[in-house]
Every structure is written in C-alpha cells, then in structure tokens.
Amino acid sequence: MTRLLDTLVSPNQIKNMSLKDIKKLAEEIRQLLIETVSHTGGHLAPNLGVVELTLAIHRVFDTPKDKIVFDVGHQSYVHKIVTGRADRFHTLRTKDGISGFPKTKESEHDSFGTGHSSTSISAALGMALARDMNGEDHQVLAVIGDGSMTGGQAFEALNHAGDTDAHMIVILNDNEMSIAKNVGALSEYLSKARVASSYNKIKQDAETFLKQIPAVGDKAFKTVKKMKDGLSYLLVSPGMVFEELGFHYYGPIDGHNIELLTEMLTKAKHREGPVLVHVLTKKGKGYKPAEEHADLFHGVGPFCVETGKVHKKPSAPSYTSVFSDALIALAEKDDDIIGITAAMPEGTGLKKFSQRFPKQFFDVGIAEQHAVTLAAGLAMAGKKPVVALYSTFAQRAYDQILHDVCLQDLPVVFAIDRAGLVGEDGPTHHGVFDISYLRLIPNIVIMAPKDENELRRMLVSAIAYPHPVALRYPRGSGLGVEIEAESSILPLGKGEVVREGSDVAFLALGTMVHNCELAADILAEQNVKAGVINLRFAKPLDKELIIKTAMQYRCLVTVEENALHGGIGSAVMEMLNEAGLHDVKVLRLGIPDRFIEHGARALLLKDLALDEAGIARQTELFLEKNGVQ
Helix, strand or coil: CCCHHHHCCCHHHHHHCCHHHHHHHHHHHHHHHHHHHHHHCECHHHHHHCHHHHHHHHHHCCCCCCEEEECCCCCCHHHHHHHHHHHHHHHCCCCCCCCCCCCCCCCCCCCCCCCCCCCHHHHHHHHHHHHHHCCCCCCEEEEEECCHHHCHHHHHHHHHHHHHCCCEEEEEEECCCCCCCCCCCHHHHHHHHHHCCCHHHHHHHHHHHHHCCCCCHHHHHHHHHHCCCHHHHHHHCCCHHHHHCCCEEEEEEECCCHHHHHHHHHHHHHCCCEEEEEEECCCCCCCHHHHHCCCCCCCECCECCCCCCECCCCCCCEHHHHHHHHHHHHHHHCCCEEEEECCCCCCCCCHHHHHHCHHHEEECCCCHHHHHHHHHHHHHCCCEEEEEEEHHHHHHHHHHHHHHHHCCCCCCEEEEECCECCCCCHHHCCECCHHHHHHCCCCCEEECCCCHHHHHHHHHHHHHCCCCEEEECCCCECCCCCCCCCCCCCCCCCCEEEECCCCEEEEECCCHHHHHHHHHHHHHCCCCCEEEEECCEEECCCHHHHHHHHHHHCEEEEEEEEECCCCHHHHHHHHHHHCCCCCCEEEEEEECCCCCCCCCHHHHHHHCCCCHHHHHHHHHHHHHHCCCC
16 A cells, blocks of 8 residues: 655645545554654654644645744654655765755755754744845744743744744744643633633743743742632743743644644644744654653664663673763762753753752753852852753853863863764764864863773862863774772873884874774784874873873874864874974874765764774875875
C-alpha cells in the first residue's frame, strides 16, 4: 500500500488533503521519525510533539514565500520531511546528510538558521519589519517552546514587537506547563476551567507560568492577585501578560487538534499586528517510551524501537560523568561549593549534584548571562561557584565572563563541557572557539585535560586557584585510564613531558595529547623521533617548558581542537617571538577558519587531519619542507 508520505513532494499538497488523510500522514511521519532517529540519534520527543502543529502550519501558510523561524530548531524534523526532504531523511545528522537544525543552504523552506535558544522572535521581527519596509506581502512566524521563553532575549523581542505593531505570529509551543490535560475548543476550556476537578493544578500551573517569566512575571502575578477575583481573571485570561506586551492572544489550544489549529492559525494570519498563538502539546506523543521519558528522548542516541532502550556500547566513563562525580566528592567536604547550570542539569552532569546538594544548586533556566553574574555575586560573598555550560552556550555570556567575573578576578570555575567538535549536532554546537575568545581576557586561567584522571585533578585545582578558571573538556567517553582516589593540585601554568624525542615536538592540549602520542608511534615507524608535550594550560602557558622544548627541537607542531585563529598555536608563536626565537619552525594544527559541518566526530577529525594518521602525515610533510628528513 502506497504511503501518503511517498507521494508528498511539496507542502502545498497538505492544503488539499482531507482531515482523514492528514491524520494518516501524521501517523506515517511519526513512524518515520521513530525509525530514523532510532538509527541516527537526535531530538525525538520534541518532534513527535509537533507533528500536527507543523502540518497545520503548512496547511495555512505557504513556504518558502511565508517565513517560519523555529526557535533552537531541534523540533524542525517534521518541517524538513514535508518540504521535500523525506527521501533523504534517513541521512539525518550524518556526514553530508540532512542537518538536525534549520539550515538556509539546505532548503529554501528553511528561512533562518537556528541552533541556540530564544532567538526566533528577534529574527522573525526583523524579517517582518524588512517586509513592511520593502512593501512585500507575506507572513512571518516564530515557533518557540516554553523552555525557550525562559531566555531573556525572547522577552526583549516580545517587548519590541508589541511596540512596533508589525504583523507577525508567535506560536508558543507549550509542552511542559499544560494548563489542562486535554484542551479542545477555547470556549469549552473557559466554561469548564473554574469547576474542573483539576482546579488546583490549573491554579498552580498558571501561577508558575507567570512567575517564571523573566523580569515581568512576578510583578504581573502580584498585579493579578490584587485584582477582584484575581484567580478567575488569571484563568480566563492566560494571555494577559502577552496582551500587555502588545500581542493579540489566542489560546491555549490543543496542539494535536489539526482542525482547531487550522482555524486558529487562519485567524492569526488575518489579524493585524503581532499575534501570539498558545498551543499545548505533548512531548514524545505517539511513542510510549518518549512520552514516559521525554527528557531522555529529548536528545537521544540510537535506540531499540521495540523497547525504547538506548544502545550503549561498553566504554570508559564520560568526561561529563567524571566531572559530576568529582564535584560531588569535593562538595562532600566543602559546603561552599555551588553548582550552577542554565537549563542543562542532565547534559552538564549536575543532576546528581542537585539531588545530593539541593541547597547548593541553581538551575537558572536558559539564562547564561544571569548564571555567570549570579556566580560572580556568590564568589564575591565567599562561595565557590562552578558554572557548568556547554562551550557553544558559554559564548552567550561573554560580557558577563569578562566584566563581572574576570575584571574583578573572582574565583568562579567555568566547567566548559562539549569543548571541541561535538559531532552530529554540527556547527551550531561545536565548541571550537572557547580558547580563542577566552584567552584574551586578563586574569582567567584556561586548561584542558588529556584524560579523565587529569580532569579530576584539574577540577580540584580550579576550585583551589584564587582566579577565574575555564576548564574545558570534550563530549563523550574518556580513555579508560585509572582515576586516582585523591587528586593533588596542579602547579599553575605548568605542563608535562609525556614523551621524549629529538626530531620534532608536539605541543598538544586536551584531547589532542592522546592523538599526538599515537601519531608519534606512526612517525617512529618512519624513523622520526617525536616528543610529546602536554601543555595542560592554554593560559598561562608554561613559558619555561616551551622555550626549552623549542631550543631542543627547533621544529614544533602545536595541535589543538580549537580554532587556529587565537588558539594555543598562536599563543606559542607569540611567546617564541617575544623570546626572540625567530628561527624555530612551527606548524599549527587545529580547526581551520570555517564552520565545520555535522557528522560523527571521528569522521570530522579525519577530514581535518586531526586524527593520528592526519597529524603524522602533516608532520612528515612539514619536516620534509624544513629539511629534517
């Protein structure tokens, strides 16, 4: 039997489908999502939750003429499937395949590239303003989740949009704070809200929803409480805050009711000015394991469809788990240690810490800027804050790191997870810039471990140093080395000689130390004796060791999983120049001056010649060029 999905070549076909066929198409899409992500990994639960919503959007609007901006973008799989990419969907997140996020170069239907949170309303407003300036006639939509609404930029954009009165539509996909379990027609909801058996749950959820809105939420809730019959007004006007910001509000509506969605989106389409449509959806809908464990299936690796169990290969512990265990062990002895994360307790390994030390843990939501300055305040008051962020998200708090922490030389530890290439999530998530953007800031210490045992030592050291410290480490498993029960503090800014040689010396940092050791083995087969130095610190560099190594070898190869511009290779060359060692030959290996696409990390390293074979090959060519061989 032919699937409807196999006949779908354009989203315009959805407009002419019967409701029965659209529901059948939704089932087929869910099946394709589950089958594909079970092999490739990816964001399953968010996409299962927006199947009907996405179909309704394409039923009412006309892409690529109309512009859809998906916040973060990890819920855009369904959009990709219905805009001509179903036949390639099996390549999701694989090298040279379909990206896991919207990508303008991939399709004309992807109107704006996203990957980080809370940006969609700003981008959509910019598009709407440009449309009006140009006298054009098309729709602009921002699709944003309730989690992204905790990001301050979302409310900055809402505030501005309401002031401009430009016509745009914000679809708030609310999959966590559902005001009621099942919501049909809006009138039905309003008439039953006050007498519903879930009245107290409704009250609690509504209060929570308002209070968590950055800057304005608590004030709005206090205003409501002062009003006559304030709770009633809160219940019948859940869009009050958005209306105060200048938006026409529709909702909340059932995000799995295509008829109702179509009706509401059509009304929003023809309403002048900014409109917000509040939609209630269920993460993981249609696949029981994802419904029951939405957090696990938010971003999941390959799994068994029948059982929902994730395929896990026996391996060494991840760097994230080693960090988590080490921080807990330190906090057991020091109640001044504070763990802070920006809506990533699971991903950063702080979930276990929060369970063990709930009073010493803060999840601030998607608010990296606040997380850093909060840490600065805690440090100023004598606490020892550890801010756990992904490298790519630490970029969002650059001014706070520089101004609020480093300028005052406060002892805040930045645990920078996912440093280096992260693999399938691609250029929006690769953490290959942190050394470059942090190295230029005075007072900060930057280090990276060669293995999981050194990570533990570095965390102990970072908390002991009276300075801001950035401790960067990669995604994935360690090398399987033995982890010491007690970790001593590393001498500040001191590297180590891992391997002696005579022809060339590798100056490596973090993950690249092991690759350089393997490269040295390959070179040894060619009678090239390579030394390996574990720099440990990107700042301060071990000046004494580097100059001694330079004078001994005269040929150096710096290797890093960071951008070449401004990385450790640049730092080493600056140091050699200042020392007057102009005749030392230096080859810098690292991430070139371009954004690296998605794909398995091992394949990306191979393409960039940063695996052991690539490092050895480039080193041989370098030595030949300089007459060493």
